[in-house]
Amino acid sequence: AKSAHSNEPCFYDSQMDDALKARRELIADLRTALEAEAFELHYQVQAAIPSGEISGYEALIRWRHPTQGLIPPSIFIPLAEKSGDIVPLSIWVIRQACFEAALWPNRHIISVNLSPVHLADPRLVETVRSALADSGLAPERLTLELTESAIIHDRRFALEQLRALKAMGIAIALDDFGVGYSSLDVLRSFPFDRIKLDASFVAEIEHDEQAVSILRSVAALGTTLNIPVLAEGVEQAAQLSIVSREGCSAVQGYLIGHPSRALADAEQVRQTMSL
Numbered sequence: 001a002k003s004a005h006s007n008e009p010c011f012y013d014s015q016m017d018d019a020l021k022a023r024r025e026l027i028a029d030l031r032t033a034l035e036a037e038a039f040e041l042h043y044q045v046q047a048a049i050p051s052g053e054i055s056g057y058e059a060l061i062r063w064r065h066p067t068q069g070l071i072p073p074s075i076f077i078p079l080a081e082k083s084g085d086i087v088p089l090s091i092w093v094i095r096q097a098c099f100e101a102a103l104w105p106n107r108h109i110i111s112v113n114l115s116p117v118h119l120a121d122p123r124l125v126e127t128v129r130s131a132l133a134d135s136g137l138a139p140e141r142l143t144l145e146l147t148e149s150a151i152i153h154d155r156r157f158a159l160e161q162l163r164a165l166k167a168m169g170i171a172i173a174l175d176d177f178g179v180g181y182s183s184l185d186v187l188r189s190f191p192f193d194r195i196k197l198d199a200s201f202v203a204e205i206e207h208d209e210q211a212v213s214i215l216r217s218v219a220a221l222g223t224t225l226n227i228p229v230l231a232e233g234v235e236q237a238a239q240l241s242i243v244s245r246e247g248c249s250a251v252q253g254y255l256i257g258h259p260s261r262a263l264a265d266a267e268q269v270r271q272t273m274s275l
């Protein structure tokens with residue numbers, strides 16, 4: 001390809017071509033992957049504070065690529081959102097999560113990440129309704145996790161969708177709280193059942209008093225609004241003790257469990273939580 005500015009070195013262009021080609025190939029692979037059932041859901045445990053009881057699991061998608069190995073969602077979800085493949089992929093995630101969770105021995109909550117693109121799809125409510133009906137999963141056991149970016153585009157339609165989903169009995173969690181730009185307004189205007197405080201706030205709490213103050217304020221906000229706050233990305237016991245002390249209701253993170261095909265051992269989680 002020719003550079004738009006003829007005096008720029010050409011290798012930038014060929015590098016861009018390569019990246020573009022790799023992207024196109026991955027998108028093509030994505031389409032076959034759905035048919036080949038090359039995706040799988042891994043589950044990461046969440047636990048309540050202070051009981052240490054398992055409160056649910058988050059479903060996190062993985063792609064077993066035939067030549068590239070296990071590809072993380074941060075690579076292919078954004079691609080699928082741009083290529084238009086996210087809706088069929090997301091329908092697969094919702095149905096798979098419902099069918100798998102319906103078979104769990106304990107009736108824990110399953111949280112599923114919902115792409116902003118899928119929230120804008122008018123057929124979403126019907127998709128969720130039929131996933132619940134076909135799998136037999138009780139609506140109370142399903143939570144959809146949404147980031148703020150999902151609701152800033154068409155707020156009225158987003159609100160309509162969330163209300164219809166909630167009317168069905170499922171819960172809605174606000175994901176990655178704190179890293180967006182309209183958090184407080186969004187909390188006031190949308191019917192969230194849970195707040196997930198972004199991991200970036202937890203990462204520094206051992207050495208950053210300001211991060212602790214923010215954590216404390218968000219926990220207090222949750223108490224005031226009567227919305228439980230879950231702290232994401234808890235990796236160390238010291239972080240767990242701070243988020244507990246500051247009033248968070250639940251935790252998720254490598255300390256209590258990595259995403260995995262296997263469900264967590266309740267006794268082990270309880271022990272880790274009591275450290």
Ligand code: C2E
Pocket residue numbers: 044059060061072073074077090093113114115175176199232233234235252253254255259
């Ligand atoms: P997220 O929803 O914020 O999910 C949490 C991410 O943090 C997951 O990464 C998880 O593996 C990772 N994580 C959990 N505990 C820890 C910890 O203690 N330390 C650190 N450093 N990381 C931790 P993952 O699985 O790579 O997913 C990345 C993002 O991809 C998710 O962020 C979510 O936005 C998106 N995603 C994952 N699965 C799906 C899906 O099925 N549908 C959609 N639309 N998006 C998905």
Ligand code: CA
Pocket residue numbers: 058113145175
């Ligand atoms: Ca999430």
Ligand code: CA
Pocket residue numbers: 175176196198199232
């Ligand atoms: Ca998150």
Ligand code: CA
Pocket residue numbers: 176
């Ligand atoms: Ca995230």
